Amino acid sequence: MTVSTFPITIVRSSRRRTVAIHIKLNGEVTVLAPNGVREQQILDVVHQKNKWVMRHLDRINQRKGRGLLTHLIPGGWFYFRGKEITIVRGETDDGLFVTPSQFSISCQGDLVLKIREALFKEAQSIILPRVQELARQFQMVPQRTRLSTAKHAWGSCSGKGVVSIHWALVMAPPVVLDDVIIHELCHLVHPNHSDRFWNLLKGYTATEPDSKAWLKMNHHELNWAV
Numbered sequence: 001m002t003v004s005t006f007p008i009t010i011v012r013s014s015r016r017r018t019v020a021i022h023i024k025l026n027g028e029v030t031v032l033a034p035n036g037v038r039e040q041q042i043l044d045v046v047h048q049k050n051k052w053v054m055r056h057l058d059r060i061n062q063r064k065g066r067g068l069l070t071h072l073i074p075g076g077w078f079y080f081r082g083k084e085i086t087i088v089r090g091e092t093d094d095g096l097f098v099t100p101s102q103f104s105i106s107c108q109g110d111l112v113l114k115i116r117e118a119l120f121k122e123a124q125s126i127i128l129p130r131v132q133e134l135a136r137q138f139q140m141v142p143q144r145t146r147l148s149t150a151k152h153a154w155g156s157c158s159g160k161g162v163v164s165i166h167w168a169l170v171m172a173p174p175v176v177l178d179d180v181i182i183h184e185l186c187h188l189v190h191p192n193h194s195d196r197f198w199n200l201l202k203g204y205t206a207t208e209p210d211s212k213a214w215l216k217m218n219h220h221e222l223n224w225a226v
Ligand SMILES: [Zn+2]
Pocket: 183, 187, 192, 193
């Protein structure tokens, strides 16, 4: 079936409550829908999200052209706060790779490692203060907050109230970082994914599904450093 300019596959499930669009890294667009929803309703949702889907498909095509992570080289780029930072060779003789604003990375040794170190430093000064700020704003009180280096989770909230946020999220757009933090802070109130949890979360942020989708789409742009 074709809607607009891209083909979609509809997958129905009795466990789903809402219609969601997933875009795989190969550009396949799947629409997940609850059993009872009429096809026209599903197509309407896809139509509303048309721009969003197109943007992601464009990105996939660009990435195919550039190749996966072959961009971590002089002249290439990496993500910081959701923006592509260009890696350019500096004017100086000591071989610095100077990028806009705060990044100034020596090319002595492993460049990828150097970029990772620089990003980790940024993460330390950005992420934990942001967790505290949002916790204050929503009147949540974590026992402790920490930067995570976990392999398989962007965030977690322990039974003891320790909120962990992955440092590599410093590469994601600020709204994506915020949504992961808000998700984990809401677990301080509901340590599960019950309806009450999702209702609380929705009261604090409307962008969580988009943030999740961004992470799904771009995880390899962050994972190289994990
Ligand atoms: Zn959760």
